[in-house]
Amino acid sequence: MYSVTLLQAAATPQGSMLSMFLPLALIFVIFYIFIIRPQNKKQKETQKMIDALKKGDKIVTIGGIHGTISSTKEQMVIVKVDENTKIEFSRSAIASVITDKAETASDTEKAGAASEEKGEKKSLFGKIKKDNKKAEESSSEK
CATH class of the missing domain: 2.30.30 (SH3 type barrels.)
Known part of the structure; x- marks a missing residue:
């Protein structure tokens, strides 16, 4: 009697086929969105760049x-x-x-270095000009 009930329990499925394949399909969709699609976009952009040389x-x-x-x-x-x-x-x-753009950025860095040599300093909000003559005169008076 006991062996018959075990066979019947093993023969009847516990869940539907949809509930078994739903997590697998969800994993595939997540892989496509986060891995496959961005890689394809990057590959197309690289190919465009190579073709436009x-x-x-x-x-x-x-x-x-x-x-x-x-x-x-x-x-x-x-x-x-x-x-x-x-x-x-x-x-x-x-x-x-x-x-x-990269050249312009390097030109901006060069201009920043040149302005520092001239006595100008840069801050987050813009240039601060430092007049070397006035600074020297005030320090020599003290």
Whole structure:
């Protein structure tokens, strides 16, 4: 009698098929939203960047080599890294293209360093000019 009830309990499913596959489907949706979709977007942006390479672009390779593209081929680019040094790279070895924004930021840093040499100081709210002559006169009077 006891063995018959065990067989009957094992034969009847405890939950429906939907409740078994719902957590699995939910995990797949979460993976798609947080992992697969952003990776596909990044890959498309990288491919656009590689396709848009042209002569004169400043680039950085995967290995960290900075240079300027001197010519392009179908699958290769020739990068000028120094006055007389050119290296041929695969297009897929290009990590990023340096845009004007990065150059503008470095120009801003250079201007900041030049202003510090002139006696100007920068604060969070703008420039504070320091007149060296007035500071010297007041310190010499004391």
